[in-house]
Amino acid sequence: MPRFAHHFEAAADTLNAWYQAVAEVNLDGLIGLWIDEEFVSCICPDGAHLYGLPNIRAGLAAQFEAAPVSIEPLDIRVYDSLGTVVYAIVEAHRPVDPKAVPAMVFTTYVMVHERGEWRIAHIHSSRMPDEAASQFSAKLRRSLGALH
Template sequence: MPRAKLLHGSPDEIEAAYYDALSRADLEALMALWADDEEIVCIHPGAARLVGHVAIRNSWEEILARGGLHIQPRQLHAAHTITTAVHNVIEDIHHPDNSQPDVHVIATNVYMKTTQGWRIVTHHASVAPGPAPSEPIAETMLH
């Protein structure tokens, strides 16, 4: 998705572009989705909290050096205000040679409306215990 279109995109479009950039191992596209604020935060499963562009970029560069991540987000639970959106999803992580998800992760993505449009300010993911839940959860939007 062209960056110009994302300038006025919705949190849902930014989230779709995020998972698309991960699947393509496109570090530049991924980092363009983050807010310019140095207080941005990223927590990978089982890892320490990363704050700021340099730390977050370095971590994604290391992760994506092994290739794209094939993540299917599902069971979105969303809370939106005029300037903030919080999305909680279950991420099914697939390896290309396996049709079943290898692991599922619970992730929270926080977006803020900035002068550049909607941007990621927090990504927090953790490995979920037990089997992935299969029951559908209705999408909920709080205003």
């Protein structure tokens, strides 16, 4: 009997959809990735705390208007259990201007399995201190090998 794939069957699909929607400045796409619960929350790299989908939507809209970015995951750690996946990721938030320096950000995504789909319940981001960003960049360059 054939097996039919479900939309966002894997939590990684939801995370990839998040990155794509951020790059496309697709606010509706981003909000559609969250669970529909009043307790959802998002702590942004600038320290803003957003609670509930209406506040998250407004906060993300303001951020996109001020400084749209694309996000490149550089180091991903995954912790999973039945019904919950936590991603701890080092990300480069790249401004639209290719000459601008990307911001290095630590982000944690908490996803829950709801009605057959993986949805975001919480995001916590914080800018990496300059010293830590330099150390991480050096470590990343060392691991790339001699040709990079």
